Structures are given as structure tokens and as C-alpha cells.
Amino acid sequence: MKITKITLHLFLIALPLFANGGSIYTRFGIGDLRLSSSSRRLSMGELGIALGDNDYLNALNPAGWTYLGQTRVETSFLYNGNLMQSSSSSVFHSNTFFDGVMFGFPLDHNLGFSLVFGLVPVSNVEYDVVQNYTASGGVDPYTGEYTGTGGISKFFIGTSYKLPLDFSLGLSYDYYLGEIDSKSAITFSDTSAYTSSSFQRKLTYHGMSATAGLITGNLSQYLGIKNLKDLRFGMIYSPSFGMNTDSLDNSVSIIGTNANATRSYKTKMPYKFGVGSVIKWTDEYTFTLDYLYQPFSQYREDGLPVAFMRDFSKYSLGFEYRDDTRSDSFWDHVMLRAGLSYENSQYIVDGTGLNQFSVYTGFSMPLSYGNTIDFGFQYGKRGAKENGLLVDNFFRFSFSISLGDIWFVRSER
Amino acid sequence: MINLLRYSIFLVCLAFLLSSCNQDPSTSGYNLIPNKDLLNFKQFDSYTQGIGQKTSFYTQKVLTGSADRVLLGRNSYSEADLLYFFNPYIPDSIKTYINSGQANVIRAWMTMPTIYYSGNKSLPFSFSAYQIRSPWNVIGFDRDSLLNTGYFTYDNTNVVNSISIVDTVISFNIQNSVITQWIKWISDSTSAPKNYGLLFKPTPSTNRYIGFRATNGGTADQDVPYLHFILAKPHNLTDTIDVQPYMDAHVMIGSFPAATSDIVLEGSYAVRGYLYFDLSSLPSNSIITKATLALSPDTLNSVNSTPLQDTILVTMLADSVKKSLTVDSSTTTTLVKSNGVFTGNITWMVQKWINKSIANEGVMLNLWDELATSVKLQFFGSSNKNKALRPRLNLVYMQRN
Numbered sequence: 142m143k144i145t146k147i148t149l150h151l152f153l154i155a156l157p158l159f160a161n162g163g164s165i166y167t168r169f170g171i172g173d174l175r176l177s178s179s180s181r182r183l184s185m186g187e188l189g190i191a192l193g194d195n196d197y198l199n200a201l202n203p204a205g206w207t208y209l210g211q212t213r214v215e216t217s218f219l220y221n222g223n224l225m226q227s228s229s230s231s232v233f234h235s236n237t238f239f240d241g242v243m244f245g246f247p248l249d250h251n252l253g254f255s256l257v258f259g260l261v262p263v264s265n266v267e268y269d270v271v272q273n274y275t276a277s278g279g280v281d282p283y284t285g286e287y288t289g290t291g292g293i294s295k296f297f298i299g300t301s302y303k304l305p306l307d308f309s310l311g312l313s314y315d316y317y318l319g320e321i322d323s324k325s326a327i328t329f330s331d332t333s334a335y336t337s338s339s340f341q342r343k344l345t346y347h348g349m350s351a352t353a354g355l356i357t358g359n360l361s362q363y364l365g366i367k368n369l370k371d372l373r374f375g376m377i378y379s380p381s382f383g384m385n386t387d388s389l390d391n392s393v394s395i396i397g398t399n400a401n402a403t404r405s406y407k408t409k410m411p412y413k414f415g416v417g418s419v420i421k422w423t424d425e426y427t428f429t430l431d432y433l434y435q436p437f438s439q440y441r442e443d444g445l446p447v448a449f450m451r452d453f454s455k456y457s458l459g460f461e462y463r464d465d466t467r468s469d470s471f472w473d474h475v476m477l478r479a480g481l482s483y484e485n486s487q488y489i490v491d492g493t494g495l496n497q498f499s500v501y502t503g504f505s506m507p508l509s510y511g512n513t514i515d516f517g518f519q520y521g522k523r524g525a526k527e528n529g530l531l532v533d534n535f536f537r538f539s540f541s542i543s544l545g546d547i548w549f550v551r552s553e554r
Numbered sequence: 555m556i557n558l559l560r561y562s563i564f565l566v567c568l569a570f571l572l573s574s575c576n577q578d579p580s581t582s583g584y585n586l587i588p589n590k591d592l593l594n595f596k597q598f599d600s601y602t603q604g605i606g607q608k609t610s611f612y613t614q615k616v617l618t619g620s621a622d623r624v625l626l627g628r629n630s631y632s633e634a635d636l637l638y639f640f641n642p643y644i645p646d647s648i649k650t651y652i653n654s655g656q657a658n659v660i661r662a663w664m665t666m667p668t669i670y671y672s673g674n675k676s677l678p679f680s681f682s683a684y685q686i687r688s689p690w691n692v693i694g695f696d697r698d699s700l701l702n703t704g705y706f707t708y709d710n711t712n713v714v715n716s717i718s719i720v721d722t723v724i725s726f727n728i729q730n731s732v733i734t735q736w737i738k739w740i741s742d743s744t745s746a747p748k749n750y751g752l753l754f755k756p757t758p759s760t761n762r763y764i765g766f767r768a769t770n771g772g773t774a775d776q777d778v779p780y781l782h783f784i785l786a787k788p789h790n791l792t793d794t795i796d797v798q799p800y801m802d803a804h805v806m807i808g809s810f811p812a813a814t815s816d817i818v819l820e821g822s823y824a825v826r827g828y829l830y831f832d833l834s835s836l837p838s839n840s841i842i843t844k845a846t847l848a849l850s851p852d853t854l855n856s857v858n859s860t861p862l863q864d865t866i867l868v869t870m871l872a873d874s875v876k877k878s879l880t881v882d883s884s885t886t887t888t889l890v891k892s893n894g895v896f897t898g899n900i901t902w903m904v905q906k907w908i909n910k911s912i913a914n915e916g917v918m919l920n921l922w923d924e925l926a927t928s929v930k931l932q933f934f935g936s937s938n939k940n941k942a943l944r945p946r947l948n949l950v951y952m953q954r955n
Contacts, residue, residue, distance in 0.1 A: 162579050164583075165582070165583030165586045165587070166586070168586070168587070168588065168591075169588075225582050225583065226582075227582050227583070230580060230581070230582050231582065232577050232578075232579070232580040232582045233577050234577065234579075268583065269579040270579060270580070270581065270582065270583045270584050270587060271578075271579045271580065271581060271584075272581050272584045273581075278595065278597070279597070279950070280595050280843075280950055285592075285593060286579065287584075287587050287591055287592075288579075323591065325591050325592065325593050325954060327593055327843070327952065329843075334844055334899055335843045335844045335950065336841075336842070336843045336844065336901055338841040338843060338952060339841075340593065340841070340952075340954050390839070392839060392841050392909075393841075394841045394842060394905045394909075395842070395901050395902045395905055396902050396905045396906055396909070396911070399909045399911065401838070401839040401909075402839065448588070490586060529585045529586070530586070531582060531583050531586070
């Protein structure tokens, strides 16, 4: 019960606070993609497509749910600090996000039949840029401020099933929803006869899609390598889909807020495809290698291509250490993780693609058997200082709680 | 160990809070803002762009009973008559003397400090006063009431004399019999005609206006008109009684201004102006950051006052034909004289028209103290040959690229 209260407090504390600017690149498309919604995945390079979810949950590959050992709930929070640097200046902004919640129910262990649902973020928009303008053309000096907030989330519900040859198949129904607000505002001084005002645009999204995933059985037995305990490959695929998008333009003037225009259109999201592998060396060392691709050059708003978009791809390498001994020592059960990734982001500005390199680390501390508190850290660098661009230096800190069995399984008498 | 972890969680939360020490937003990334998000200012000037505009003027019957100043006087086109009603307090002991004929008014006079002038002070000013013989009330009394002889009656005998007009005060005597009638009626309503007060009318030779503090204008001793009378009682005793007006009103009568293409504004009568600009060419999604309306006065045809009339009111109209007002009519904007031109900020009105939250039916113009002034201000209208003298609307508005 205390943990319930703690979780609730964390949720309430983290959700509404810190949203103060961020990368201007999130202005384009649907903003920065949020690939992992747990500290474990973040620590291992954000992907882990072939990882089975024995004691964790993921929203990336439904096939991983086949391995779910216990009824489980998992929730995460993410702190994102961003040091943005241009050739002449720098600014630091940070935000804290609720990073999603997932629930998993293993219905039949033999069949690998599980039911999982949850709400996780898909993208995030957060920027705040100001510019001071001097008096010109009879207009008093003023400050222009350009801000954007919001993002898209995904509610999913899905199931998994064990195929012959120990293959795993998973399928989820994904319902996307979200809002992205942008504002262009001018502010005059209090003594000016000019009126401070702004234009605002609210985009509301909703649409549905699906994700299919596959993980092979353990192929290590075919290689005959002594310490190679597990070798699996996985893949995911989400088809292209359209999100219904409602656009509402408001102007805020001396007489208050006035609705200027509304329209509805489709936002076409490109398909997503990923492959990965997992290698378990002895019972202690797990390595992941993944590739994710989403052709954002096919992203469309109202049927029209959007500037600054290109194909997204990400290469990721992850590592996890678990001491498999039955030790009573708390520290022997602490799991250590690390990762690397290279990303061709979906952004291309004035012909320059924004690439990102990240390093990750993290660890888990057991609460009890199958229950952990997880911490993850990412440092990433994206962009360039040339041609008027910015470099984003990300400092992300993720915190997750993964709880199983305690709440959902009645103890035997 | 579990407790340690719980504390760790809260420490992490605290770290989240403390580490969110953001810097203020900066210009970093400004050059990456898409052009369609940027804002730009545009100018709109009715003078240079020659948009359609219309001006006119019309009369509006007003009730001056709520004015904080009352007027008396006349000029070539208008006349202000002044009504006073006094209700002196008479103690019962004196009423006994009055009813037995042992108390008489031996002198009655008025002092009226002047607080307002219109017209050249060297021009003639005089008046006469008559006892009113019909009931009247400031509520609903207007020029039609005054001119309706079937409704409003008064004697044709002048009851004032020895008028003294100096710079700051007017004084004059009132026939003792008038006050005697009043106090008799107060003491015994069957013994004298009912007191309805006095009607002051300027003499025909009068050619200017003077204003006095009205009962709505505060009760500070200075500037307040007073009726004084001396009451002689038995044993050679006298009482001097000072009475402030209980009720007052002035009524402006006259003629509607001759036709002109200008805008004419007059107080009390009252004449109001109408002004309309065709703003249909402005994009409806514009944000008006400043809208300045400027009117050029035709000083040769204007008659001002002391204190100077340098402010006029602008009010949105709901119907340009009926001259009805909008729900926002209680909110007015002022045009103030500066460098010879009356200017004011009407941003909120233009914004409402642009957003079509209120149809653009033009604005009403009137003097800011319309109820208490005899001023006539004339402004060059929309068809003036000199376009620079026409009403001018200057807008700075904003649009997304």
C-alpha cells in the first residue's frame, strides 16, 4: 500500500511540473520520438527488440510478452535536460515527463499467452525561443516568443502467443492520441500603447494502428558454443496509418481569445520496422543489437510533405549484467546496464541531417523477487553548430518501478 | 533496505525538482523558426489607402437632470433654461409665527458661484425668473417637457432683480412675496399656492452661457448655489436662513445645426456625430495591436468653453440607422485633443469588427460632458475636399506569415 502511495505521489508530482523549453527541432513534424518507456530499455540503448519480458514490460515488441512470468505493472518517469548550443550562445532547459504505465497479465504460461495494455508516450514537443525586436516602422520595441508544447501518446492493448520452435508472436492494437500546441506571441512593455497579443494553434490527434512482433526461439543450441546460453532474433512492424487531426487557430488580442479557423485533415504516419538480436553469454551477460527504421520522408500533413523531415533510423547496442547466484546479498542482485546508439534523426534542416550519438548506463535495485526499481541515464548529442544550426546535448535520467506478483497473485494457504 | 529504497525514491523526486533550474528562453534557435510561425506587422492608414468612410450628425434627446452642472444662457442657436426647486426647513416654532402672520420675509436673494463659461465674457448676460406652477421632476424632464404648455406652466412675472454678475459669482434679489408664499405653504399647505420652484430664462439679449454646480455635483460649500432669506419675527428678532437647491435641472432648447459635411457635436441639446470606416479589406484573422482614430476640429465653427472641452467619447453602435448601442456601450473610448487634433486608441473596437464579434456599424461621437455643457465642436467630415482633414484611422495589425 505504501508503494501504491509512493507511485501515486510520483505521478502527481511529475506529470504537471517542469515543461520549460527544449529543442527547437521538436517544432518539426510530431517532435522528438520517445522510443523507450522504461529505464531498462533506456539503459540498453532504448530498443531491445529481441528481449523477452520475463520480469519487465515493453511497448515496442508485443512478442516479448510471451515470456511474462508474473502479473506486472510498470511505470516510468523521465527527466530530460537539454543544453542547446549555437556557434555563439547556449541555453539549458529541462523537463520532466510521465513516461507511461503498462500492465501485463500472463494468462497461460505454456502457450505464452499474455494480455498487456498501457499508455506510453510516442513523441514530445517542447521549445521556447524568444527574440527581442527594436522599434521599427513606428512600432514600439517588443519581444517575440515562439513556443510549442505537447506530444502524442499511444494506448495499446495486445497479446502474445508461443509458436512452434519456441518462436513468439505478438500483436497489439495501438490507439494514438495527443495534442500539440504552438504559439507565436509578441509582448510590448506596459507603457506602450501597443497591445501584446498572440496567435495560437492547437492540433489534436487521434488515430489507430497495430504493431506485430516476432521473436525466434533460442538458436544457440545450433551453434554449439559452450557459454552461449541464448541467441534470438526479433522484429517488429507497424503499418503506415492516418491520424485524424483537428486544427484550431486562436488569436489572443485586446478583446480576449478569438477562434479564427478550424480544419480537419489526416496526418499520415509512416510505417515502422525494426529488427534486433539478443545474445546471452553465460547466465550473466546479455547483449542486444538493434536497428529501427521509420521513413519520415513519407510523413504527410493533409496530404502534403513536410519540410525538415527525412527517414529515421537508429542503430543500438545494449548490455546487461545479472548475477544469477542465489545470494542473499542485496548488491549481488543489482543489475548493471549500458548501451550505445547512433541515430539518423527524422530532422533535416537546410540540407543538413541531424544525427545523434548516445551513450547509456543504468542499474536496477531489487525490491523483492521480480520487483525492481530501475534507473537509467542517457547522454546524447545531436546536430551541428554550422549553418545556423544548434547542437542538442541531452542529459536524460529515467526512473522506473516494475512490480510483479505482489498485487495480483493470491498466496496459497 | 526497503526503507532505504523508499528514501531513495523521494530523493530522486527532489533531485528532479531541484535540477529543473532552467535558464530563461533565449534566442538560440530563432533562425530555425519556420517562416509561417513568424509574425509581421502591417500598416493600414485610411488617409493613404483611401478606404470608404462616412460621417454625419444627429440629435439625441438627453435628460440633463443627472448632470453635475446646470447651465443658464443662450447664443444664436440655442438657449439653456434653468429650473430650481427649494425646500427650506422651517422649525415648528417659526411655522406658528408664520401662520399667525407674525413672521415675514424681509429680504431674499441668491448667490450662485460660477464654475463654467461658454462664449465671450464681454458679451451680454442677463436673465429673468418665474414661479413654476406645475409639478416637474428631474427624471424624465427634457426640452419637450419644457415646451409643452399643457404640461409645464409658469407665471409670466419676473421675480428677480438687482442682478450682479462678477467673475466668480452671480447674485440677485428675489421678491420677498415669492419666498413668503413658499414658507406659508410649508407651514400650512392650504394657505398659499404650492411651491414648484423657479424657472430662470436668459433675456433675449444674452449671448453666452454660465454654469453652476448642480445638486448632483457634490455638496461642498464652495461653489454651491444658495438661497438666502431673512425672516423677521416678533420682538424685532430676525432669522437668516440659507438653503441649497433641493432639485435642479437645465434644459437646452434651440435649433438643429444647419446641414454641413462636417461632424457637429453639441452638448445638452444634444447633437452627436456618426463615423464609419469600411474595414472589409482587412483580413479577419488579423490582430490589431494599435488603432488610432484622429479627428481634425474646425475651430472656426466651434464654440468652446472654460474649462476647455478637449475630450470626446467614442461608442460602438449596434445599428447605424437606429443609432442603437451595443452591449459594450458602457465601455467608451476617449479622443483627447493633442497638437490640435483629437486622437484616441480604439484598438478594441476595431478588433471586434475585424473578428466580426460585433458588426461594424460605425461609432457614435459625443462630448464627454454632454449633459453639462453648451459647447459646440465641429470636425471636418468624410467628404472634405482636403483628404488630410478627414477623419483618419491608422492601424498597426499583425498576421502570421
